[in-house]
Amino acid sequence: MRISIPKEIKNHEYRVGMTPAGVRELVSHGHQVKVGVDCGAIIGFSNDLYLNAGAEVETVVEELFDWAEMIVKVKEPQVEEYQLLTSNHCLFTYLHLAPDPKQAKGLLSSNCTAIAYETVTDALGRLPLLAPMSEVAGRMSVQAGAHCLEISQGGCGTLLGGVPGVYPGRVTVIGGGVVGINAARMALGLGADVTILDRSLDRLKELDGIFGPRLKTLYATVDTIEESVISADLVIGAVLVPGAAAPKLVNRQLLTKMKPGSVVVDVAVDQGGCFETTRATTHADPTYIEEGVIHYCVANMPGAVARTSTLALTNATLPFVLELADKGVEAALLANEPLRQGLNVYHGSITHPGVADSLGYQYLSPLSAIQKD
Structure with missing residues (x-):
């Protein structure tokens, strides 16, 4: 799978969606990874570290998005980012859609697949990525x-x-x-x-x-x-x-x-x-x-201690990123019910009940959305 890790552009956000060690794991599974130029430089993850881990470094944001099948981020996409999303993309990041109708509308219009870290569960109903x-x-x-x-x-x-x-x-x-x-x-x-x-x-x-x-x-x-x-x-x-x-x-x-x-x-x-x-x-x-x-x-409080936060976040997200990449997005979602709980938007539908209720959208269950497609 082609996986992109952009540099975060939210105000004073210095975390990055994947450490060089995480990239190396993805590459060892046969996946291709591109990272935004200097995406982790300020917290000690230089371009050279990503290159040594097997990633390519991309200077043009539009190219980073156009090339990708999955985009791994930290914070919700900003306007200039979700305008680059299409139905070919799986976005995996924190979304927090309930208080953000503008972002929800943008993701729905893009027809992308958007999986929110904050609603992925584990077998005990806990929130391992939050x-x-x-x-x-x-x-x-x-x-x-x-x-x-x-x-x-x-x-x-x-x-x-x-x-x-x-x-x-x-x-x-x-x-x-x-x-x-x-x-x-x-x-x-x-x-x-x-x-x-x-x-x-x-x-x-x-x-x-x-x-x-x-x-x-x-x-x-x-x-x-x-x-x-x-x-x-x-x-x-x-x-x-x-x-x-x-x-x-x-x-x-x-x-x-x-x-x-x-x-x-x-x-x-x-x-x-x-x-x-x-x-x-x-x-x-x-x-x-x-x-x-x-x-x-x-x-984005954890952004102030971005190195610690990035290391901790990658430890939690990497197994899920690998599963999505190894199996393919739809197959992974169908096979893994806790991961499926993270699906918030799927090809123009809201697929999380809490988000739908908060924003006044019709709710479509993740299984129904995937199988309908």
């Missing part, structure tokens, strides 16, 4: 929040870990999934007073077993969310409904009750965010203030 970036984002959320709490950043001047004789900062994490558990781990490591909320009692029991009495666990209700948000110095939104828009769990009125200079970090921003006041920001301009509360809502 997990590594959720781990990174969860850990970064505390790092970013702690920085925003500094007076020079407009924060209230609270040190999360405190010092002897002084209370530590209070951190509230809404959501006990992969993002939440990693955020809690980092905040506890700093010495903060941490509360995590979730609606799964089994998950709360699991978290209690992992962290013991150091971590406060609460069943998420309107009351417990309100109480925990109001008392917090830092609130981390870590809610996920696979494929669908994130629920708005913190409204503007509740924000007005938070202390001035407190911070919210919305890791759910890719799916529209779980704060009413969320709007996506970039690493170039990461924060804004609403109701006296600093908002950090960068939509």
Whole structure:
């Protein structure tokens, strides 16, 4: 199969869809690989490393797309990218379509096959391609929040870990999934007073077993969310409904009750965010203030630590890329139900129920779409 790995063009996005080691694996299976010139140079993956791994380096983006059968990326295609897609392409990347009707329309118009990392499942129903970036984002959320709490950043001047004789900062994490558990781990490591909320009692029991009495666990209700948000110095939104828009769990009125200079970090921003006041920001301009509360809502947080993120992402995606390339896209999707859960768009149809429901499109099951074609 002919596989292209373009250079990412989203604002301050330095990750790349495949490491040189990943390319070498693909080439060893008999596949042809082209990479965009300097696609990984800034994170230490030079053109020479890709050439030594067996790839070709392409300087013309249009040629990179025209030549490819499968395109492996990190972030959702930008306008100038999805305009290059056709029915001959399989796009494999993060899509986050639920809050992005413009991108959905562009992918539908292209008639391409689009498989989203964030909705691929495993045999246990987990999200193996979302997990590594959720781990990174969860850990970064505390790092970013702690920085925003500094007076020079407009924060209230609270040190999360405190010092002897002084209370530590209070951190509230809404959501006990992969993002939440990693955020809690980092905040506890700093010495903060941490509360995590979730609606799964089994998950709360699991978290209690992992962290013991150091971590406060609460069943998420309107009351417990309100109480925990109001008392917090830092609130981390870590809610996920696979494929669908994130629920708005913190409204503007509740924000007005938070202390001035407190911070919210919305890791759910890719799916529209779980704060009413969320709007996506970039690493170039990461924060804004609403109701006296600093908002950090960068939509590609792991891009700030792009080398670590790229290595972790390739470890997770490579087996799926190999399966798609070795078997062919349709055959791989028909044979692998967890991979088939990742199919969001297929030749003009929306094939994920969460995306269809969020955007108001008619849903066509992946099996029906493939077999109809």
